[in-house]
Amino acid sequence: MTTTELGNLEARGSSTRAFVLHPVLPEDRNGAREPESCLEEAVGLAAAIEVEVAASRIVRTMRPRPATLFGSGAVEEVGAAIAAEEIGLVIVNHALTPIQQRNLERDWKAKVIDRTGLILEIFGKRARTREGQLQVELAALTYQRSRLVRSWTHLERQRGGFGFLGGPGESQIEMDRRLISDRIVKLKAELDEVRRTRGLHRKAREKVPYPVVALVGYTNAGKSTLFNRMAGADVFAKDLLFATLDPTMRSITLPSNRKIILSDTVGFISDLPHGLVEAFRATLEEVMAADIILHVRDVSHPDTGAQKADVEAVLRDMGIEAESDERVMEVLNKLDRLGEEDQSTLLRQARRTGGIAISALTGDGIDTLFNAIDRRMVAGREVVDFVLPPDDGAAMAWLYEKGEVLERDDQEEHIRLRVGLEPADLARFEGRFPYKAQLGPGQVSAREARQEGRQPWLP
Numbered sequence: 001m002t003t004t005e006l007g008n009l010e011a012r013g014s015s016t017r018a019f020v021l022h023p024v025l026p027e028d029r030n031g032a033r034e035p036e037s038c039l040e041e042a043v044g045l046a047a048a049i050e051v052e053v054a055a056s057r058i059v060r061t062m063r064p065r066p067a068t069l070f071g072s073g074a075v076e077e078v079g080a081a082i083a084a085e086e087i088g089l090v091i092v093n094h095a096l097t098p099i100q101q102r103n104l105e106r107d108w109k110a111k112v113i114d115r116t117g118l119i120l121e122i123f124g125k126r127a128r129t130r131e132g133q134l135q136v137e138l139a140a141l142t143y144q145r146s147r148l149v150r151s152w153t154h155l156e157r158q159r160g161g162f163g164f165l166g167g168p169g170e171s172q173i174e175m176d177r178r179l180i181s182d183r184i185v186k187l188k189a190e191l192d193e194v195r196r197t198r199g200l201h202r203k204a205r206e207k208v209p210y211p212v213v214a215l216v217g218y219t220n221a222g223k224s225t226l227f228n229r230m231a232g233a234d235v236f237a238k239d240l241l242f243a244t245l246d247p248t249m250r251s252i253t254l255p256s257n258r259k260i261i262l263s264d265t266v267g268f269i270s271d272l273p274h275g276l277v278e279a280f281r282a283t284l285e286e287v288m289a290a291d292i293i294l295h296v297r298d299v300s301h302p303d304t305g306a307q308k309a310d311v312e313a314v315l316r317d318m319g320i321e322a323e324s325d326e327r328v329m330e331v332l333n334k335l336d337r338l339g340e341e342d343q344s345t346l347l348r349q350a351r352r353t354g355g356i357a358i359s360a361l362t363g364d365g366i367d368t369l370f371n372a373i374d375r376r377m378v379a380g381r382e383v384v385d386f387v388l389p390p391d392d393g394a395a396m397a398w399l400y401e402k403g404e405v406l407e408r409d410d411q412e413e414h415i416r417l418r419v420g421l422e423p424a425d426l427a428r429f430e431g432r433f434p435y436k437a438q439l440g441p442g443q444v445s446a447r448e449a450r451q452e453g454r455q456p457w458l459p
Contacts, residue, residue, distance in 0.1 A: 018046050019082055019110075020056040022093040025064055033270070037303045041270075042093035042115070044220070048122045054085050068107070069100050079108045091118055095271075098147040115271060116143055131194045138187040145180045198286070210251065211377060211404075212261045214287045216315070217296035218307035219267025222333040224248075226296055226360035227264040230370075249286075255367075256374045258406055263290065270310045288318055292376055293328045294369075299346055299357075300337035329376065330355040331369060336362050377404075382426055386417040395433050402429070 022039040035058045046053050059074050068075055069092070082090065089111050090104070096114035104112045113121070120143060123136045215223040231250035248264040263286050287293060295311060297304055312322040322328045332350055335343055336359040343357075350357040356372050358365030383406065388395050390410075399405065399417060402425045407418040421429070 016051040016089050017054040017085065017087050018051045018089040018091055019078070019085070019087045020046055020053055020091045020093065021078065022056075022058050023064075023069060024058060024060045025094075026062065033303055033306045038093060042091065042118075045093075045115075045118050045122065046091055049118070049125055051089060054087055055081060066097075067099065068103050069094065069096060070104075075104070075107055082108050082110050089113070093118075101147065119269070131191075134187055134190055134194065138184060138191065141180050141184050141187070145177060145184070210259050210261045211291035212263055212286070212289065213292045213294060213373060214263040214265060214290035215294050215296055216265055216287055216311060217267060217331075217333075218298065218301075218311055219269050221267065221296045221298040221307070222360045223267065223296045224264055226294075226331070226333065226358070227262060229360050229363060229366055231262050254374050254377075255370050256378075256406065258374065258377060258404070260291075260373070260377075263287075268311045268314045270306070287315075288320065291327065292373060293320070293325070294331050294373075295322065295328055296331045296333050296360075298334050299332045300334040326376075326379075329372065332357040333360055335359040335364055378420055381420040381422055383418060383420050384426065386419060387414050388417065389413075390415055395429075398429065398432065 020039065020042050022035060022042055024035050028035075039056055039058055043053050043056050057078070059070060059078070061070055061074065063071065065071060070078070078090070081087075087110055090108060090113075092104075092112060092114050094115055096104070096112070101112050101114065120136070120140050123132075124140065215227060217223050227248065227250070231252050250262050251259055252262050253259050265287060293315075295308075295315075297308055301307060315322050315328075320328070330353070332346060332355050335346065335357050338346060346357050349355070356365060356369045358369055360366075381404075386395075386399065390413075396415065396417070399419050399421075403419040403421040405417055405419050407416075409416040
């Protein structure tokens with residue numbers, strides 16, 4: 001994030017002392033979240049960039065002020081606390097306008113960042129791949145472009161010139177804004193290339209074909225821990241908000257011997273700015289193309305219902321209706337954090353709603369989850385055994401292209417395939433290769449043979 005002007009908090013490390021404020025505005029009074037829970041989440045976000053939270057406070061504001069958001073009394077009170085505690089950073093768990101941010105920094109004589117700036121700091125710290133770094137820089141520059149007013153104190157300066165870079169009299173802020181805009185255009189082009197490459201990878205996987213199972217959920221819901229449990233991988237997993245930013249994929253084998261590709265994704269969060277969602281669209285495209293979407297929920301969290309609503313809202317923005325889309329399965333995680341009575345209640349709820357109750361940490365319920373994925377994979381499909389002559393490459397190629405080959409046994413005189421096929425594709429196969437339905441003197445159809453439990457395909 002070399003092009004951002006968010007304060008280079010990472011360079012200061014844990015020596016930075018922060019004051020976390022959660023404003024409660026009139027429109028927030030009837031919200032689904034408790035202010036205490038929102039403040040706790042903001043403190044967790046601050047911990048994710050390794051700053052020392054010296055103080056935190058809920059500030060109720062009856063009439064938000066355009067200049068500072070907070071009332072004058074609250075500004076003075078917080079300013080006194082900042083001076084007394086020698087605090088250098090104030091984190092406001094709300095969106096601030098550039099003017100509000102500048103005024104608060106002037107009044108408090110401390111650096112101020114809002115919720116968007118804080119999330120960007122975390123993204124910048126966590127991104128490891130080239131793709132992730134591009135996404136972070138794009139989001140940061142888009143955010144910074146509207147805040148140049150507070151970054152420059154020499155706005156009255158005019159720059160002379162010959163006209164090929166804006167002409168005589170172009171102000172410094174105009175030049176900076178234009179340079180940022182040019183960089184944004186370049187980043188978008190690079191990300192388009194990333195999306196194109198990712199699309200080619202998806203097409204390659206479709207030819208295998210291995211179904212994709214994507215993990216989604218609120219940040220810190222336990223997705224990476226579940227990913228490690230299911231894949232036997234060693235992905236960074238920690239009780240930390242936004243521990244995962246770069247997409248991670250592994251091939252795993254289900255109990256039925258069916259192979260799938262498991263994908264871990266960035267966690268969702270409430271009030272995620274639309275610009276950030278857009279910047280991370282390349283990552284979220286894996287979710288849109290997934291065959292199964294596991295919505296991982298932290299059922300031990302007091303705001304688990306609100307977190308569910310936030311995730312479903314983001315999915316809805318991507319064109320995925322969680323309530324009606326058959327690809328979405330709800331995984332109720334962190335069962336180990338509940339007492340016995342709450343566990344029993346949750347298990348009854350899971351049976352009633354079709355959710356899967358698990359503990360990714362201890363492994364409880366993982367076998368049930370695997371079996372549920374297996375059942376969902378074959379829902380609506382027919383699993384059929386095919387026995388084909390070794391030289392019948394056309395039939396075998398058709399089955400590999402249209403179906404999912406679950407087992408293959410190569411013998412000298414024949415090849416046996418167990419294939420999962422959609423009913424429509426099975427009917428097409430019967431029509432395209434009718435001689436395969438010749439089962440002896442009775443000349444019964446392949447479908448009749450299957451109903452009788454007989455081997456449907458013979459050379």
